[in-house]
Amino acid sequence: MTAFFCELKKARRRWDWLVVAGIPLCVLLWASGGAPASGDERASYYSSLLYVLPVLHTVVMPVGMAALASRLWDAETKGCTAKLLYTLQIRASLYGAKTALGAVYLTAVVALEMAGLLGMGRLSGVTEPLDISRLAWTAVSTLAVDALLFLAGSLLCIRFRQTLLVMGVGLACSLCGLFAAYMPVQFAYFVPFAYFLPLSCVGLDWNFETRTGSYYALPFQVPMLALTAALAALLLVLGWRAVQNKEV
Amino acid sequence: MLHHCIAAENRKLRGSPIWVVFFLLPLLSAAYGTFNFLQNQGVLRFNWYNLWTQHTLFYALFFFSPLVGLYAAYLWRLEHLGHNWNLIMSQPVPPLYLFMAKLAVVFKMALLTQGWMLTLYLLSGRLWAKLPGLPPAEVFLWALRGALAAAPVIALQLLLAMLIRSFAVPILIALGCGLAGVVLSSRGLGLVWPYSLMIAGMNSNKTEDALAGSEFSFVLSCLVFLAVFLLAADCLLRKQDVKA
């Protein structure tokens, strides 16, 4: 706990909360641009947003999570504090504390985004009844993939002091993930940073002739969620080992 | 004096890992763009224009601004670390020249990125997609326009990276502003937001020229934004105390 509170103290005047708020803001801003506006379309407002969110997440979250991981670890790089901290606390506690703070940030990102989604619906006078289970599934699956991305970013920050590398990888993952959105869905299974897509709970039936679509519920991909959680756990272990073995 | 500053900035990039990013991102975009072009021949027409839209759509919409943001953040990172602010600001050069030198170097990198992207477009079109002939001349103009539109974005990103001593945050801002640019572009307000200028300039989601008839407004918009950001940088560099 002490280590966690130390991390909170280190976050003072770092304005991390602006980054935490900025990430869902990017997603919601983009979503609002394409959100249904007319009367008929408002009957499928939430479905259309839940359908498009995975694609938006695929672009925004790799960069956003890389930025969050970088905020947490860069403080130690800039201040050259590793050589001090490793004499004051066990390395695992440093890693644990930063991961815990990261978990708080991720939860806030997802919570703000879901709250924003509901807010947008209320303001738009949506007529579609909200399916809480779909919303909850979207929140949980987003959190799981965000955790995977954040832990990958943390691992890169620990292994390499170059923040350029972390952000560059984040951008490359965004680009690849976006491409995966327009490939056959099987392709997305091989792109972990785009797992937002196979975990989606809303599908779209598009009729090319009438140029209309109808949304339908997809079954919850629980094995996929478990795989995501397992990969996140693997990255957690790799990160922990990287901290233990790091030469200072 | 400015060319000396630019020479100094170029030296700072020697052996730097930024070239990996410069090389990789357009390569990913080209690989996917060509693959998608060939997979969707039912919807897309088999010509150079449609290949251009597939190569540049996502690149111009979402990734060009964070990419220049990354270049800008890297150049200022070199000064934020190592107490180098004291070094550069005590040199006998006007502070604005230091900023303009960085602008020139990032602009050069953006131009090289456009050039690399064009090269990949040509190679993948001829060797992979096996398109006949050569691309229409307009695509070279669109690539150049995209580079011109990058100038005000580069200036703004350099300003942000100069003020915000975090590497990641200006890049995230570039992504967010780029997304805002997509929304504004779709509502016909592309010329009033610097990040939308790149989308308009590169003509990445239309096969006919989206800027036809408004080239003057486009260029004016680029220059006005550039002037405003340079003025802001000059003011800040001259008035604020140096914090190493």
Added chain:
Amino acid sequence: MNVIETSGLCKQFGSHFAVDHVAMAVPEGCVYGFIGPNGAGKSTTMKMLLGLCHPTAGHVQLLGKAMNDQNRLALLRQTGSLIENPSCYGHLTAEENLQIVADLKGVDKKDIDRVLDIVHLQKDRRRKVGQYSLGMRQRLGIAMALLGGPRLLILDEPTNGLDPAGIQEMRALIAGMPRECGTSVLISSHLLSELEQIIDQVGIINRGRLLFQGPLTELQKHSRGDVVLRLLHPEQGAAVLQRSGLTVRREQQDLLLPPLRDARLAELVQALAAAGAGVVGVTVRSCTLEEIFLNLTESGVSAQ
């Protein structure tokens, strides 16, 4: 001519004066030691001289010209500086770092060999600075300041991180600058014993205020310390001295008097001898520069 002149120089942060009405005058052709404890305002003053930091009040003149926007570039061209920690690009070699500074100063690249030779980094010129020790980075910082043969060098604790041999070399280099290169040097430090050997002029600053400024010999006049009297009959002697209006302190068998002029001391010795106190020994203690500095900075009273 004074190469550096300030009048009423102030730097205020909120209600706190980091530099408080400093009137510094550094004559041409000298090595000026700018001494003060940590947080005294040395670095802040030096930053204001270079225009890195804007004064709240007062004026700065370098090389006879006002430090303003019009003259700034011309003045910085003739100035070399090392402020706070040494600056460098860790991913570049020493040579590449110096090439960057040479580019910005408009100096011939051949000068790089000269400055590397002076700071003894020739062997390591092609190593990345990120691999350098602290002392090597410090020497590189000094090399950057020396590029172009400036008329004025402003060095903020340049011997930080150097080993004794390095400190001695640096001392010899700085001491010889006015004579060999016509360069005036402003050097700050809190290592007084080492500065004492190379400086001609000294300025002592504490809590933002300049407590003393002038030739080192002038400061050394303040080094006259207590007089120690060894007497056969100290009580008798003490009574004689007290009747003369002096404050006497006992230190075991000795009597201590405050600093006295020679003539006055001679009178007192005669009076003591006449009174039968039995003068066995008269010793005048002298303060080191460090003791003078500590006395000045603790009392905060100007010695001007």
